[in-house]
Amino acid sequence: MRQHVNPLSINFNQIERIPSLGEMFGDSKLNLHLDIGCAAGEFLFDLALVNTSWNYLGIEIREKLVKNAKLKVLESEIKNLYFLFGNANNILNDVQSELIIKNLKSISFYFPDPWFKKRHYKRRVIQPEFINILSNLLQKGTLIFIKTDVKDLFDYMDYTISNNFYFKTIDKKDFNYSESFNPNKVKTNREKYVINNQLDIFERIYIKI
Numbered sequence: 001m002r003q004h005v006n007p008l009s010i011n012f013n014q015i016e017r018i019p020s021l022g023e024m025f026g027d028s029k030l031n032l033h034l035d036i037g038c039a040a041g042e043f044l045f046d047l048a049l050v051n052t053s054w055n056y057l058g059i060e061i062r063e064k065l066v067k068n069a070k071l072k073v074l075e076s077e078i079k080n081l082y083f084l085f086g087n088a089n090n091i092l093n094d095v096q097s098e099l100i101i102k103n104l105k106s107i108s109f110y111f112p113d114p115w116f117k118k119r120h121y122k123r124r125v126i127q128p129e130f131i132n133i134l135s136n137l138l139q140k141g142t143l144i145f146i147k148t149d150v151k152d153l154f155d156y157m158d159y160t161i162s163n164n165f166y167f168k169t170i171d172k173k174d175f176n177y178s179e180s181f182n183p184n185k186v187k188t189n190r191e192k193y194v195i196n197n198q199l200d201i202f203e204r205i206y207i208k209i
């Protein structure tokens, strides 16, 4: 069982330079989807092949996973996929994040680390301050997708996002995925495990208004 990485450690205060969209992607004009806590990135590799008319960016705090994912991108010559190493909270809080915000149309937080103990809740990636930052940064219409198998974490994330005036819930049954993009077309590794073990999945979609 792997150790969780504490995102509040000072090791993650520094962030790597965020390349321009042109440096990251073959076609910098495409819409961008951001997956936060992407682990080894398999979900994004699958998505990048299924929905080729979007760009995909994964942010992950475990450095080795990002190094390997970057290598895999180079080897496979996929042009619509890029990975950044670091704490997502710090990366999106940085002035450099302007570079990715321009084309950003949707964000997924799929099966984030639950941090079960109450005194560790502040390590959870979705925090009121972070959602505040996103509400200032994101353009109107940007979507946020959340999924987890931990009900307590779902309630915490849902409460935190719904409490921000600028995010509105979209009912999943009313949501029409576009032809060119549907982040639910493929499953993340954790999601596959959850489905195989017949556990519940709690999910919600929000839109920036």
Ligand SMILES: C[S@@+](CC[C@H](N)C(=O)[O-])C[C@H]1O[C@@H](n2cnc3c(N)ncnc32)[C@H](O)[C@@H]1O
Pocket: 005, 007, 036, 037, 038, 039, 040, 059, 060, 061, 062, 086, 087, 088, 089, 110, 111, 112, 113, 125, 188, 189, 190, 191
């Ligand atoms: C439980 S795993 C889920 C991985 C993947 N999304 C899935 O569904 O299979 C959560 C991932 O989020 C990463 N993570 C946790 N906090 C983070 C943060 N603040 N910034 C970036 N990544 C983070 C962890 O290292 C881990 O790889």
